[in-house]
Amino acid sequence: MTDDAPATKRDIAELKQSIEGNAQAIGRVDARFDKFEQRMTWELAHAASAITETIGSQIRALDDRYRDVPGRVTRLEERVDRLERAGDE
Numbered sequence: 001m002t003d004d005a006p007a008t009k010r011d012i013a014e015l016k017q018s019i020e021g022n023a024q025a026i027g028r029v030d031a032r033f034d035k036f037e038q039r040m041t042w043e044l045a046h047a048a049s050a051i052t053e054t055i056g057s058q059i060r061a062l063d064d065r066y067r068d069v070p071g072r073v074t075r076l077e078e079r080v081d082r083l084e085r086a087g088d089e
Contacts, residue, residue, distance in 0.1 A: 007015075
């Protein structure tokens with residue numbers, strides 16, 4: 001077939017078959033992309049959960065470490081007050 005010659009039924013059938021083959025290939029790629037997208041969504045959710053858990057553990061460790069600070073500050077303030085009152089006498 002040349003560019004200026006009319007298409008034959010065979011030419012049209014071959015073109016149709018080629019287009020259908022391309023459509024099937026596109027469908028397979030699309031299905032693979034959907035699977036990839038689902039896997040990446042799961043992996044990102046899993047990573048985010050792991051990060052959140054790690055950060056929570058670190059915050060709890062810091063919180064436990066300094067949990068007694070308010071009581072210690074109160075005792076220090078009371079001691080300073082007693083010392084100041086003793087110095088005023």
